Amino acid sequence: MTPQSAAAELRGVTMSYGAAQVVRGVNLSVRPGEFYSLLGPSGSGKTTCLRLIAGFETPDSGSVHLYGTDATRQAAYDRPVNTVFQDYALFPHMTVGQNVAYPLTVRGRPKVEQERRAGELLELVHLPGFAGRRVSQLSGGQRQRVALARALAHAPKLLLLDEPLGALDLKLREAMQSELRTLHGQLGLTCIYVTHDQGEALSLSDRVAVFRDGQVVQEGTPHDLYEHPRTAFVADFVGGANVLPRGLMGSAATGSAAQYALRPERLLLASTDAPGPHLTGRVQGSGYLGAFTRLEVVLDGRQTVTAHLPPLTSPPRPGDPVTLTYDPGDLRPLEPEAGG
Ligand code: ADP
Ligand code: MG
Numbered sequence: 001m002t003p004q005s006a007a008a009e010l011r012g013v014t015m016s017y018g019a020a021q022v023v024r025g026v027n028l029s030v031r032p033g034e035f036y037s038l039l040g041p042s043g044s045g046k047t048t049c050l051r052l053i054a055g056f057e058t059p060d061s062g063s064v065h066l067y068g069t070d071a072t073r074q075a076a077y078d079r080p081v082n083t084v085f086q087d088y089a090l091f092p093h094m095t096v097g098q099n100v101a102y103p104l105t106v107r108g109r110p111k112v113e114q115e116r117r118a119g120e121l122l123e124l125v126h127l128p129g130f131a132g133r134r135v136s137q138l139s140g141g142q143r144q145r146v147a148l149a150r151a152l153a154h155a156p157k158l159l160l161l162d163e164p165l166g167a168l169d170l171k172l173r174e175a176m177q178s179e180l181r182t183l184h185g186q187l188g189l190t191c192i193y194v195t196h197d198q199g200e201a202l203s204l205s206d207r208v209a210v211f212r213d214g215q216v217v218q219e220g221t222p223h224d225l226y227e228h229p230r231t232a233f234v235a236d237f238v239g240g241a242n243v244l245p246r247g248l249m250g251s252a253a254t255g256s257a258a259q260y261a262l263r264p265e266r267l268l269l270a271s272t273d274a275p276g277p278h279l280t281g282r283v284q285g286s287g288y289l290g291a292f293t294r295l296e297v298v299l300d301g302r303q304t305v306t307a308h309l310p311p312l313t314s315p316p317r318p319g320d321p322v323t324l325t326y327d328p329g330d331l332r333p334l335e336p337e338a339g340g
Contacts, residue, residue: 005068007032007158007190008053013062015048023048023059024214030192032067032157035184037193039201040211041237046194049211050160053192055079067157082156084147086163090135096122096146097131103154121149124183141172148180152187162194177204198238202226210234217338226263231337235261241332242267242305249331252277257333262326265292267307269316270325279305279324283316297322 006029015023023045030036038046051057052064055076063072071079082103090099098105100121101114109117115131122130125145135143144164151159161180165173181204184191195201201208202222209219210233218225218234229235232243241261246253253260270278281299292308293315299305307324309315316322 004032006030006065007034007067008192009065010049010052010059011063011065013049013052013059013064015052015057015059022214023052025062026214026216028209028216028219030190032190033188034206035181035191035193035204037195037201037205037208038211039195039198039208039238042196044211045214046196046211047162048214050083050162050192050194053158054081054083054160080157081160082151082154082158083160083162084151084164086166090143090146090150092135094135095131096127096133096135096138099135099146100131100149100153102150107154117153118149121152122146124152125149125179141168141176144168144176145179148183152183156189158190158192160192160194163196164193165200166195173200180204202238208238210238212237215338227332229261229332230335232259232261232334233337235332235334240264240306243334244303244305244331248279248299248301248303249277249328252326252328253331253333254328255333258336259334260331261334262305262331264294264306264308266326266330267305267309267324268326269307269309270323272323274323274325276325277328279326281305281322281324283318283320283322285318286315288315295322297324 008030010026010028013023013026014021026049038049040046048057052059055074063070065071066079097118100118104114104117118131122128125148127142127145165176168176177200193204205222207219207221208225209216212233218230225234225238229238235241235243241263244260244262246258279299281297284296284298287294292310293312295307295309297305
C-alpha cells in the first residue's frame with residue numbers, strides 16, 4: 001500500500017464561539033475520492049467543522065490539513081475546496097449561465113470558455129438549455145442543481161456540502177441524492193457532506209462520522225454504524241434501536257455490557273410456548289407503514305420497545321398481550337456514553 005495523504009484532516013481541533021466550546025477535540029481524516037458525511041443532531045458542531053475545513057474559521061487549537069499540507073492558517077480562497085450551502089447563495093441579478101460561470105469569471109477566464117463550461121455543467125446536472133434563464137424562474141430543486149454546477153465550475157478537488165438538499169421535498173431529495181452520488185463517481189470528487197438526516201448519510205456515504213456535542217462519537221461505514229453502534233446514542237440516532245438493560249434479556253445477553261441494542265426489525269411476534277428468548281407485554285400502539293407494521297409494546301418491566309413486523313393483515317390491537325422473540329445474536333452490547 002502506498003502512503004497517500006488524506007484529502008482533508010482535522011487533528012485535535014477545538015473551537016469556541018465566545019465562552020462556548022462547540023468543537024471539542026475533533027480528529028477526522030477523509031481519504032481522496034471518498035464520500036464522507038458528518039452526521040449529528042442540530043447544534044452538534046458539523047457546520048463549524050466544515051467551515052474549519054473550508055477556511056471560514058480558524059481553530060483555537062489543533063490543525064487542519066489538506067492533501068498533505070498544513071492549511072490551518074491558509075486563507076479560504078487559497079484552499080482547493082468549494083462549498084455548497086443549504087441556502088444556495090445564487091446571484092439573483094445574474095442568469096443561470098452567469099451564475100455557473102462565476103468562478104471562471106473571477107479568475108478572468110475567456111468568455112468562450114466560460115460559456116462552454118457553463119453549458120457542459122448545466123448538462124451534467126440535467127439542466128441543458130437553462131443558461132439564459134433568470135434565477136427567479138427556477139424551482140428549488142433547479143436552483144440547488146445550479147448551485148452544484150457552480151461549485152463544480154472550477155474543478156474543485158474537494159467539495160464541501162452543508163445540508164444542500166435540506167430545503168427539498170422527499171422525492172426531489174432522493175433524486176438529487178442519487179445524482180450527487182453519480183457525479184461523485186463520474187468526476188472522481190472527494191465530498192464531505194453535512195447532514196442531520198441519518199437515512200441520507202447512510203445511503204450516500206462511504207464513511208460517516210457521528211457528531212454529538214462537538215465531538216465525533218463514532219466513525220465508520222454505514223454498515224459498521226448500523227450493525228455495531230458503540231453507544232446507545234449512536235444506536236438510536238443511526239437507524240433507531242431498542243436499548244435494553246441486561247436484566248431484561250437474562251441468559252440471552254452474553255458478555256458484561258449493562259445495555260444492549262436491538263433493532264426493531266429483529267423483533268418477531270411469537271407464541272408464548274415458542275423456544276428462544278421472550279419479551280412479554282401489552283401493545284400500546286401500532287401503525288401501518290406499508291412496507292412494515294410498527295408495534296409499540298410496553299413490557300411487563302414497563303420498558304417500551306418498538307418492533308417492525310412484516311405487514312400484518314390483523315395486527316394486535318392496543319391492550320392485547322403479546323410475546324416477542326429475537327435471535328440473541330442480534331443483541332449488540334453498548335458502551336456507557338462518554339460523559340460531558
Ligand atoms: P450543526 O451544524 O451541527 O447544527 P453548528 O456547527 O452550526 O452545528 O453549531 C454548533 C454550535 O455552535 C451551536 O450551539 C451553535 O448555536 C453555535 N454557533 C454556530 N455558529 C455560531 C456563531 N456564528 N456564533 C455563535 N455561536 C455559533
Ligand atoms: Mg449545520
